[in-house]
Amino acid sequence: MTTVNAASDASVYKVEALIAEDIDAYLELHQHKTLLRFITCGSVDDGKSTLIGRLLYDSKMIFEDQLAALEADSKRVGTQGQEIDFALLVDGLAAEREQGITIDVAYRFFGTEKRKFIVADTPGHEQYTRNMVTGASTADLAVILIDARKGVLTQTRRHSYLAHLIGIRHIVLAVNKMDLVDYDQKVFDDIVADYRAFAESIGIRDFVAMPISGFKGDNITGLSPNTPWYRGPALMEHLETVEVDQVSDQAKPFRMPVQWVNRPNLDFRGFSGLIAAGTVKPGDKVRVLPSGKTSTVTRVVTMDGDLDAGVAGQSVTITLADEIDCSRGDVIAAADNPPQAADQFEATIVWMSDEEMLPGRPYWLKLGTQTVSASIQAPKYQVNVNTMEHLAAKTLELNAIGVANLSTDRNLVFEPYDDSRSLGGFILIDKITNATVAAGMLHFSLRRAQNVHWQATDISREHHAALKHQKPAVLWFTGLSGAGKSTIANLVEKKLARMNRHTFLLDGDNVRHGLNKDLGFTDADRVENIRRVGEVAKLMTDAGLIVITAFISPFRAERDMVRAMMAPGEFVEVHIDTPLAAAEARDVKGLYAKARSGQLKNFTGIDSPYEAPEDPEIHIDTTAMTAEEAADAIVARLIP
Structure with a gap:
């Protein structure tokens, strides 16, 4: 900053006014710059973090204290004689610096005279592909880096496919580390040809390829004399000028997912959210989905006051002319062009x-x-x-x-x-x-x-139950193999039959002879086994029956799934609790012995987990009571 020796207070005030005017002008200019969100992706060690660090450094977006810390860290870790290791600017996690790889998604903001940028440095390691998807979900452009020494790799293809799948239509193919192949044009051309063949196979019709070196700075902010054969733009020039249609969402029909109902007092009730598409203004007809109710917008409210119109990308509160049911998760949309609803x-x-x-x-x-x-x-x-x-x-x-x-x-x-x-x-x-x-x-x-609807019938489930003089229920027995589920379930059904109750016993082995004979014992097949049994049990309760099931059903999620199918209070979880050693000692069918010897795979308790109920309606400790006593306790709980 230039120092001004003012001759008088008046001149000082004049200088301060000029500075303030320049700041206001700068802020006004900066506020109206377009914003480009982009990601860097590719395989491990392709130089993504180094490239972003170079962009930040060359854009003068590093504070003096950050630069000093960066220089100190660079000397500590050693960087092939380079004074600054640019990758350390974005590799913020200790684990990343120790391993020299990116693990998490690092977001950085920077700007130039022409545009503002938010860049996501996404990990290249296959284990952290999930983080790359996170970074790509909001990006307009992807910089796919390729190590010039390695060419197109599997992770390069995976990241390109994901970027295209997620909807990124602007692709930059940055062939990095050209300094390590002596800026050989043939190496660059071969990689571009290889990538183009793959890109066309997945629907990427156009991309911009450029030879760069994030380490040396070639073709980053300006064209490099080391690649006189390259006639395209430098990376920064392309990022500043690529056309990103940021108004296309405003031209679409209006949509606003409701985040919350804004009710600060009895005189105001509005619906707040981020406008996802289109525009909205007072007087517009809107439809609330999935209910389909319609109304008219009366106000578009923000913290700074009412707007004449709200547009895509703005967070607003909308008030409606009618008192209609609308809550978080609903979508307010243009009445004459709403989105779909399906299941x-x-x-x-x-x-x-x-x-x-x-x-x-x-x-x-x-x-x-x-x-x-x-x-x-x-x-x-x-x-x-x-x-x-x-x-x-x-x-x-x-x-x-x-x-x-x-x-x-x-x-x-x-x-x-x-x-x-x-x-x-x-x-x-x-x-x-x-x-x-x-x-x-x-x-x-x-x-x-959309075409399959539930067929209403005249005889209700309540009528079925009344005919049988009982309340429908599902007694869901769960426990390890050999715990005694089938034995106790059979005794329970016999006792209920003596009481003239209408029951049906669904046993795990019996069901696998017919309905589920196509299923094995993998985790996926076990889930489907329980889903089918749950659906059958639900139909039986509709018929007014007391359904008794005896299945290992090892996963809590599937037991909870069946509970959710039933009417409140109809699902009774019965945990037949037997220690693994006791169940294995019984081993009536010889299954544990086969599992221990490796002849029987995916056996619960041995090489497949059992998730015991956390809060069952009935808990039976088979080490403390006989099967007869357990059956009596269950019947007493069901029919007091």
Whole structure:
């Protein structure tokens, strides 16, 4: 900053006024710059963090204290004689600095005279592909880095496929570390030709290829004399000038997922959220989904006052002329052009959990502000990211990409992902651990979801129960193999029969002779086994029966799934609690011995887990009572 020796107070005030005027002008200019969100991705050690560090450094976006700390860290870790290790600017985690790799997604903001930028440095290691998906979900452009010495790798293909799948249409192919191949044009041309063949196979029609060196700075902020054969733009020039259509969302029909109902007092009731698409103004006719109720917008309110119109990207509160039911998770949309609502879909799923996907298991599905319970069917196919071949698959494992059908427990307001990221992209959450296990993109609703309706009947379930003079129920016996479930369940049914109760016993072994004879004992098959039994049990309670089931049913999630199918109070979980050693000592069928010898795979308690009930309605300790005593206790609990 230039120092001015003022001759008088008046001159000081004049200088301060000029500085203030310049700051205001700068802030005004900066406020109206366009914003580009982009990611760097590719395989491990392709130089993503170094490239971003170089961009930040050359853009003068590093404070003096940051620069001093960076220089100290660079000397400590050693950087091939380079004074500054630019990668350390974004590798913030201690584990990243120790290993020299990026693990988490690092977001950095910087700006130039022409544009503002938010860049996400995503990890290249295959184990952290899930983090790359997170960074790509909001990006407009992807910089795919390739190490000039290694060429196109599997992770390069996977990240390119994911970027295209998520909807990024601007791709930069940055062939990095050209200094290590003596800036050889043939190396660059061969890599570009290889990548182009792959890109066209997945639908990437156009991309900008450039030879760079993040380490040396070649073709980063200006063209390098080391590559006189390259006639394209420098990376920064391209980032500053690439056309990103930021107004396209405003031209779409109005959509606003409701985040919360704003009710500060009795005189005001509004619906707050981020406008995902379109514009809205007082007087507009809107429709609230999934209910379909219509009304008219009366005000568009913000912290700074009412607006004449709200546009996509703004957070607003909308008030309506009518008192209609609207809450978090609903979507307010243009009345004459609303989105769809359905409960069955086809979707692309990117699996991001170490535990494989279990078809049939219920997960939480979160789409925008909506949260519903969803079950996934076995995949139609899995995608081989190297060849784009469709492979047969029964499940999806970590980093796998597949297409599958899914169903939700109630209607979901959506649009195909190609039309709307906000209403087409979702995540799946494990109900037990609350961990995010997958990201997905909805393609379309299944036709049968709209054409198949529940057929109402004149004889109700209450009438069926009244004829039998009993209250329907499901006694769900769970426990280890050999715990005594079938024995006790049989005794319970006999005692209820003597009391003239109408019952039916669904035994695990018996069901596998017919309804579930196509299922094995993998975790996925166990989930489907319980889902089918739950559906049958539900139909039997509709008929007014007391249903008794005897299944290991090792997973809490599936027992909770069946509980959710039933009317409140009808599901009675009975834990037949027997220590593993005691169950193994009985071993009537010889199953434990086979499991111990390796002849029987996926056996509960040996090489497959059993998740004991945490709060069952009935707990039976078989070490403290006989089977007869246990049956008496269960009947007494069911029929006081």
